[in-house]
Amino acid sequence: MNPMTPERALDLAHGPLGPVEEREIAARTDAYFGRTCEIVKRFGDCRVTYAIFIRRPVIAACSLAIRWVKNVARAQGFEVECHEVYAEGEWVGAGEPLIYMSGPFTKLAPLETLLLQRLGASCVAAHNAYQMAMALPNVPFLAMEARHCAGFEMQEQMSYAAGVGSRAARKEGARGFIGNANDATAGFFGLERGLGTMPHALIGYAGSTLRAAEMYDEVYPKEPLTVLVDYFGQEITDALEVCERFPERAAEGRLSVRLDTHGGRFLEGLDPQSSYAVLERHTPGTIRRYRSDSELRDLVGTGVSAAAIWRMREALNEAGFANVKIVVSSGFNVAKCTAMHDAHAPIDIVGSGSFIPDRWSETYATADIVAYDGKARVKVGREFLLKKAKDKREVP
Template sequence: MIKPHSKIKGVNRTLIERIRIIQEELPESHRAYTDKYFIRSREILAKDGYNPWIRYQVFIRGGPMQLRGVNEAVAIVDKYSKLDDSGGQIYFLPEGSIINQVSSKEPVMILEGPIQELIELETMYLGALSAGTSGSPDLLSIKDEASRIVQAARTKPVLYFGARHFHYTLDEIIADICRKAGFAGTSTDIGAMAWDGEGSGTIPHALVLAYNSTLEAAIKFNTYMPEYVPRIALIDTFNREIEDALRVASVLKGALAGVRIDTCGENEPQGQNEYKELHIPKLTVEEENKYLYGHGVTIAGVWALRRALDEAGFEDVELFVSSGFNASKIEAFVKADKFYKRCYGNQLFSAIGTGSVAPGCVFATSDIVAIYDETRGVWKPRAKVGRGYTPNPKLIPFYNPRRRENV
């Protein structure tokens, strides 16, 4: 709960009381509602004795809109962390602010503190922001879209990775809708109850950025995680998808089950330029324009990555795709997979992770953008390529001013 001294200018007693009321309604623990890879990441960091101070930046992509859900997001971070005790800070825009009037990615929150205090909380606070700003989702539309996704995927397993897009109270319901549609699993324990199992997930960008190395994060995962958890390395953080995939495969060798590509929309995947003239039979003009080449996870980018792995002797390393995989994108990728298999005898990709089950909703995103240098007493840039720190002077601090104020 909020401590009595956690009041500063800009955070009045009324807001403190509202947040206290919200916290009384929150579950005792956040962990069941958290994407599994964040739970595993904190376990790795704790076992490794590594707890650097980091800065998260939160934004909601899109045009001008009214920000809602930020009070609940603040309540979640305060309740489930010890930021106040550790000297951390929550910066936020007030509830009801009009955002993205100048930039489509205006920061709505900045979180600063020890990574072990924050890394497990992203799913819930993003869900609060997304749900508050978007409003209640249409569950019938989600049901229809989930069915379209499974139908488009054909025989490819699909995992539901959308917990952060919706309020935590809906996670179990939406996960069950996805199970009934034919999804193979989900990322949270509360959602995985629909499958009588547990959430799945391995490495997030946050763990890679904590160690500032795709390879080091994969090694730590391999060192500390139980053998039954598949070793699937995330390889797009630094926009070196091919280089980092080959490096991890060369070091982990047979221990590596697969790699996941999740290239963000700000970047073009490494190697896709070699396949600009790639022609996929039966791909429509619209599909070519949207999915063959460009930014994010593209067919040409995945094709280049798969070819590089195969040519280096890593044909058995599976390739998992995520990032914006709605039904139409999946359908295009499945066509490419069929052609790749015809050409080379291997799958282009093995499975899909997606949360794109609610067309029209806005989604919040959180990225690590800096790490604190204790020796020099300054924040140093540490971010996914294309997602650097953007100062926002309109943000107000929640706790009393700290020694690690924005630099």
């Protein structure tokens, strides 16, 4: 059996495999493309070249979209040429063409809607994942985006994007995303299986954080154990109780505590004043500078703040559990990762799905035809696409 790689994951991905039939594509595409197709059939088909771009900086993540187009062409029996201007994982400036795509007008016109759906969000999410990884270059990430996606196609795109952005960051020395939370898209991170141990529901079922840890250990004795410790609002108390119950795991570094404290309260024992005091003890320069309101929330506010992470590390070390790791989750987007870096927060792993674009209007990709039967022509205002095409020798 071939080992799982991101390239093999693309081959196995559901997104590129469908839809490929003309009838199904026609039902999903915008009606004016279908009408255009019928008009061009009446008056004579031609070969066109599309330039596809996004209006904001992104990381090129085009493989899912391109593979889908090529699968459609194979299924429908026509030829298409797709030239990627930027290699996967490269930074792309705002408005720079990502792809030049050439083929018969009657075949490509119906694909525009579905192609753009597969492109824009992936490129923006890849850029977000790259920025998150670069903000905390020494910390590995787990992709936990699935629950926030609108169906499996989006989930697949977001996992693929996190993998692309992560590999781009890895080239610059960051750890990046080392895995994700489910099996179906684990291949984008070179894995066969998703990663993770327990949700809050298991702790509710068990009746205590310790009992949930014992249950997990009984069923998965050889697996590393990550225990959620915020269910009862006793993060430090419950974390230390679990560590004392599993001293060998703790000493070997096979035990982690996960902080997922929600934004409605502080970590056990903290309040605004004591949160400032924690950072003053460990990273005084961080808190003495001017900070915006959002930065202050990430540093000393409720939820999983930098102060909360430092307080947990402090408590674990004082109790003799220096090898127990701290996993954090809850809203770790680019801004929060940057704040954590500034605070030198002692994070061992970040679990986050916050690379999903939060301003969806930024994900809108655009496709313009720049040549008809080899003759350059584009609407006024998009002449820059012709220049790039000429530079790339795609359009005469």
